Amino acid sequence: MNFALILFCLLILSGAIWVADIFFLRKHRPADAKDPWWVEYGASFFPVILLVFVLRSFIVEPFKIPSASMLPTLHVGDFILVNKYTYGIRLPVINKKIIAINEPQRGDVMVFRYPEDPSLDYIKRVIGIPGDKVAYQNKRLSINGKLLETTRLDDYLHPERLYYSKQFIEKIDGIEHSMLNDADAPSFISNVAQFPHRNNCLYNDAGVICTVPEGHYFMMGDNRDNSRDGRFWGFVPEENIVGKAFFIWLNFSNLKRIGSFQ
Template sequence: MNIDFTAVLAVLSIVTGVIWGAYVLLLKVKNKDQENTEGKGDTTKDKSAKDKTTKEASKKEPLLVEFSRFLFPVFMVVLVVRGFLVEPFQIPSGSMLPTLEAGDYILVNKFSYGLRSPLGYFKIIDLGQPERGDVIVFRYPENPKIDYIKRVVGVPGDRLKYVNKVLYINDEPMTIKALQPYAKDPRFMELQEELGEVTHNVLQNPYESNMPIGEITIPENKYFVFGDNRDNSRDSRYWGFVPDENLKGRAFMIWLHKKEGEWPSQWPRIGTIIE
C-alpha cells in the first residue's frame, strides 16, 4: 500500500490546528461573557476568587485539546520540511545502477523545480526546471500514487533518438565510452556517458538487444527520462513523457544504505552526492 505521508501530515496539521484554535477561541468567548455578567457589587476579594477559578478551569484542557496543542507545531514543522524543503525516499530496485542501488535512502530537494502544494501538487512559485542529467523523483504517470526515480535525458524542445544503445540529442550523439565489466555483476558493462554538462556512469548488457527509439520531439512542460541501468529500466521508452506537474524534486544525496537483514551495509555510500 502506497501512503502519501506529506498529504497525511497536511491533514493532521489542519485537524489539530482547528481543534486547538477552536478551543482557544471558545475559552476567550466564555471568559468575556463571564466578565460582562459580573455584578457591579462584587468585592475585590470576590473578583480575585473568580479570576482564580477561571484560570484553573482554563488549565484543565480536555485530553484531545492537550494532544492537539502539543502535536500541531510538530506536524507543521515536519510538513514544512518534508513538503517544501527536503523529503527522504528509498530506492526499491536496480533500475538506476550503478548510480543508485536497491537499499539506498536518498534525500530529494523539493524546491529545485518550484514550491508546490502538499495537497494537489500544483505549483505555487516557479523556481526552475529540470536540466539534462538531473536525477529526479516524480509521480509515475500511469499511477501517480507511485514515486519513480530516473535521469532526465530530454527537456522541452529537444529532438531525441536512441539507436544502437547510443543517445542522440538534437542530432548530436552523446559521448559514451566503456570502462570495465560491472564489479557486482560481470554480465553488465559499465560505461561513462557525457550528458550535456553532466558526466555519469551507466550499465549496459552487451548480450541484450536495445529498444530503439525513432526521433521524437519533447513537448512543452514534458520530460524524457532513462534509468542508468539502460537494459533493465522501465522508463520513458515504455510509458512516455513525465509531465511537469508530476515532478517532486531533484535527488542530491544518499543519507543511508540498508538492505533487509543488514544494518547498515556499505558505509562508504552514506553521504554520497548524486550526480
C-alpha cells in the first residue's frame, strides 16, 4: 500500500472541498444554512491532513521494524523515526530530490525503497558508498582493502528464538555498532538475484566482493546471517532513499527500548 500516494490524494480532495467552500459554495448558501456533511468533514480535515502530509513528507516519518535483520541494534516491534530531510529534500510520492543537503555516510542506518519491489520500505546499514570496494569474506568486512576493526562481546541471546549468536562491536568510519554472526551459518551466499550492476560483484566460497557503482549504495543488516540484503539483491539506487533512521519512540513489548537507538 502506497500510503504517501493515499495521503496525497486525500490532501487534494479535502483541499479542493476547502477551496470550493471558501470561494464558491459558502456564497451560495443561505446565511443560516448548515454546511453539507461532505463540506463540513472535507474542510475540517484539510488542515490536519496538510500538517501530517508536510511532516511525513519533509520532516520525519514513522517506521515499524518488521524483522530481526537489524538485531541487536533494532528489534522487531520497534517504532522508529526517520529523518526525511538529512539526505536532501524530495518531492512527495515521486521521491525526486530537488534540494541536495547531505549524502548517506558509511555506518548510517537508512530506510529505502526495496529495489526488487519499490512499494516496500527496507531498513539496513550503509556499508558502501559510490566507488567503494566492499568485501565480505569469511564473515569479516573490509572496505577499500581495509579490514574493519571488531571487538568480541558476550554471545547474544535472541529474544524470540532463544538461541545464541556471536556478537561483536564493529567500527566503520569511527561509528561503532553491534553486529551478529552465527557460527553454524556458511560464508558463501546462495540464491543471489540477477540485479542491475551484477557484474560489479564477485561471489566465491568465502562470500562476496562488490564495487559500488555511482549513484548507488551497498546495504547490510547488522544480523549478518539473518539478513537478506545487498549481498543477495544488489545495490540501492539514490532515488530509492527514504531517509536516515535516528530514534526509537515506542516498543509496546519493551518500553525500555524507547530512545535506545545506537
